[in-house]
Amino acid sequence: MSVAPMVYPPVVDPPHDGLERQTMDWINAARTLLNTPQAPSCPALTDALAAVERGDLEAAAGHLAPLNEEQRLLATFLVEIAAARASADGAALARLCGALHTLPENTVDFSDIPCSLLHAWAEVVGPSVPPAVVARRDAYGYGQTLLCGAIERMCSDGEAARAVTYAELLSDYHRSDVARAWSRVGLALPEDHPRRDEALMRAAKAGCARPMIQDGGEEASAHGVAIQAFATGGLAADDPAVTHALKDLLKLGRHRARKDVRSHGVATSSIAAGRRALQDADAGWLAIAEQLAALVWDEGPMKAESLETARRARQAIAPGGTKAPRDVDPVPATKDTSTASARPEELARRRAAGEDVDAEIEAALGVWDGYGRESVARFVNGCRLGLDDDRLEELLAAARTEDRAEALVKGANYAMEASDERRAAWLNRGYPEGDQYGIFSADLLDLLSPERQLAGELFYAASGQTRGLAHLLGLHMKHGRTEEAARIIARMGQPAVDNVWVPSYRRGNRASAALPSELLTSRVGTDPTPVTADTVKAALSRAKTGPELYALALGAEDAETLAKVVKASRLKKWAKKTTLPWVARIRLLTGELDEALDIFEDWTSGRFDEHLATALLHTLADHLRTTDNATAARIRRLVAIFAKIHPQWAVYAFTALARAAVHVEPAEREAMTASIRSTMSQRYRCTGDYVYGLMGLAHGRVDVGDIDAARALLSAAVTRASADSIYFKGPALLVTLAQVSHALPADELTAHCIAALRACVRHEQRHYAQLMMIELGLRSLWPQGADITIALFAPDVLPQVIARDLLRSVWADIEHVPEPLRVLEALWPAEAVLPEIAQECVGALATALTLAEHPDAPEVRALLAAAADT
DSSP states (O other), rough: OOOOOOOOOOOOOOOOOGGGGOOOOOOHHHHHHHHHOOOOOOHHHHHHHHHHHHHHHHHHHHTTTOOOOOHHHHHHHHHHHHHHHHOHHHHHHHHHHHHHSSSOTTTTTTTSSSSHHHHHIIIIIGGGSSSHHHHHTTHHHHHOOOOOOOOHHHHHTTTTTHHHHHHTTTTTHHHHHHHHHHHHHHHHSSSTTTHHHHHHHHTGGGGGGGSOOOOOOHHHHHHHHHHHHHHHTTTTTHHHHHHHHHHHHHHHSSSSOGGGGGHHHHHHHHHHHHHHHHHHTTTHHHHHHHHHHTTSSSHHHHHHHHHHHHHHHHHHHEEEEOOOOOOOOOOOOOSSGOOOOOOOOHOOOOOOOOOOOOOHHHHHTTTOOOOSSSSHHHHHHHHTTTOOOOHHHHHHHOOOGGGHHHHHHHHHHOOSSSSSHHHHHHHHHHTTTTOHHHSSTTTTTGGSOHHHHHHHHHHHHHHHHHHHHHHHHHHHHTTOOHHHHHHHHHHHTTOOOOSSSOOGGSGGTTTSSSSSSGGGGGOOOOOOOBBBBTTHHHHOOOOOOOHHHHHHHHHBSSSHHHHHHHHTSSGGGSTTTTTHHHHHHHHHTTTTTHHHHHHHHHSSSSSHHHHHHHHHHHHHHTTSSTTTTTTHHHHHHHHHHHTTSHHHHHHHHHHHHHHHHHTTHHHHHHHHHHHHHHHHHHHSSSSSHHHHHEEEEHHHHHTTTTTTHHHHHHHHHHHHSSSOOOOHOOOOOHHHHHHHHHGGGGGHHHHHHHHHHHHHHHHHSHHHHHHHHHHHHHHHGGGGHHHHHHTTTTTTSOOHHHHHHHHHHHHHHGGGSSSHHHHHHHHHSSSOOOOOHHHHHHHHHHHHHTTOOOOHHHHHHHHHHHHHHH
């Protein structure tokens, strides 16, 4: 039995604007935009810092209000640090932090803020303001950098008792942060302090929080942080905190997790325990080191170092053994500890001391860790080994031409033994092109010439790399160069212009993907293999895999040929675990749904490919979305199969199942809906996962004409999506809203879409991920008309930085936008923009005018051509 395919709102070219609706003078608007100069300056920051110097903190906060989110976040940190260093009153400083805290959470994040700036804020501002202020500011980052930094500073200053109130605000979700902070507090408190033991135990229990995050890597890492702190902090091996953390870590490490994510926490704990045993000849810590070393699964440097450290500790503890001095770190072992080579820095010191290490140096030059570019490795290793300039020039010449700038920057970064003059020479030759993101040069900027610093500023501004600009900003603030810092902040308000703008959904491997309906699918594609009645026998004899068999079923030219493929699929040779999913797909192709369910039930016992399972289950759920196919018995069987799959992998397929469940007979509909809701509550408790079930139920209600119930379910879905959660992609909800838009009043649809967009911004912390998700969702809404597109660009809907780049994507795809001239008129830039951006906007206008056969089109195109020539 065939099933009608899912119907998605098409992405089609909308009707072009009627000229009578336009009131804008397009020629004058284009000329003005193209001719408006744009100079980088930011009086907002300089005025705010001047207000801090005067002691007027209230005025300082007001000056930053016009800045966009990225600019304001960085400027906020700078102003607050300046106020704290100026010894501002604690209460006034707290009010300043509150006044500046006007950015919605997750509209920007800490990834583009230099660590030096974060650490300065944590050390200078954090201890001076209430803990709630620090926790609120941490909401902009992933983790709890500022709380942990403030706690570290207070513990170092002998204020561990006060740090307890800060540690109380740590979230259990960031488990390593919790372990690090509480262990620091516990070890800093006096031994007779009533909360010392509690603090240590809270550090030990940080990795025991439930539910587990994915495959246990976070939990193992938290235990690793705690045990390292306990080992270096002087706790005995049998201390209750050590025992508690060790017990759970041993339980986690007993089995190899996916991607071996637990071994890092196990290995770091083993190494720390071994070093403690080596230094103190402590048999208790040696036992811990050996237990943990045995649970590091994959062969590699971490396992080798764990075993080597434990071995050396056992030798030291044996009769006649020698304890290691406390100031000597055991040399990490490589995978083959019998031929372990010395670190490059150690070889450089031995060479400088006159030792003959030429053979070892030549071997060390060829070491490549598999990361980065191999052609860069020899030059970088040469810098680390302290080779002379002539030899380094030979190594640089041997690198690929396009990699030499990167080699120079990385060489300067890793050459710890070289003089500042040598490092500056390499750095100035390769910067900024050799460090696209400003990562390797972050600590070396003082070595750059002023000309190279300015070149870096222009380079990062053109490519939109906020992180590189932020490092330069920190450099200027370090030296009190406020005018230069203000110029950097101004450049951060400008978009990237070094390449032609391409919407994120058309970049890379997404360039050829269908848009946007594929958001709600999770299928496995297979191209058909054409086969006829005459060739089917030979084709079946050649087929060796499940996909090949299924491709023949797809390519059968008639029912008789398909029947032969189906008959062959019942042979014993195709009843293997690896081929059953494809046999099930053939059953779906021929409408044998119950037999397909039988196969799924057999296949999803024991270990199975969850990705493949959810893709196939999605297809099966789609087949059930008719009254004839959707029976209560089939839905229940399918729900039971879903129960074997981790919810994280099944949310899209579960959406399809929830939609299909509504298609049962009317008398059974409420019972089936209740069953799906029950499954959602038990298996899909995460807020984001739960939303997918609500979306499916709502879509199903629209399918069967129960509009009131659908609207209630959609409201519930939007409310849930607006709550705190993880793993929820806002565009999935936007696609559903677009698919059921005909059932919603226009104002209700707009309100729901705005809420879904805000949820997407909140849950996707990186700008690029936010932009891609929002662009996909917006594309799904374009068929709904210009009004909703314009409404989504209202000032309070999206962050300014996201709206700026999203608008460029609208211009780039202006031929698909509904009523393009009307959208352009509503969203025309009201302020000066970069010349490149002005040309993008006017280019979109020229396209829209040409499509509408507008009489102004030729002159606008001429203005654009003249601007491009200049």
